[in-house]
Amino acid sequence: MEGVRMLYLAGAFATHAVVGYALVRAFTDADPRLGVVLGVCPDADFLFPAAWNWPLVHRGLTHTPLFALGIVAGAYAIRRERAVPIAVGLAMGSHLAIDSLSSTGIAWLFPLETTWGPGLAVHGLSATILLWTLSLGVLAWRTDVLSRAQ
Ligand SMILES: [Zn+2]
Secondary structure (H helix, E strand, O other): OHHHHHHHHHHHHHHHHHHHHHHHHHHOOOOOHHHHHHHHHHHHHHHOOOOOOOOOOOOOHHHOHHHHHHHHHHHHHHOOOOHHHHHHHHHHHHHHHHHHOOOOOEOOOOOOOOOEOOOOOOOOHHHHHHHHHHHHHHHHHHHHHHHHHO
């Protein structure tokens, strides 16, 4: 059973990475690897000890718009290039958007502890195929546009 869970998590991480990569590559001039790292970044909360409580739990603090805005602001403070905070926002925003559709949702109104989600299997096989197809479609569409512009 643990192997199935690890496979599920690997698929979820890969999906967040692919979507983040596609959005950053397609819509910014930033290094698309930023989309991979920050697309997965909110799930760093899996490293929190199980004994910790809200908001330091999975889909707690790191899955809030407030946290994402803090990272965007930090990215802008470090690199005063427009593309970098936009890339950070796209990558982290895509993660929050995907996870907000799950059964546990995310805390959109943090610091209020209110979560709600429509209960979609966002990391199930159908959703994963859809997200990967959309990401590859965005890459194909925007890469073609970028190639013609040069
Ligand atoms: Zn997540």
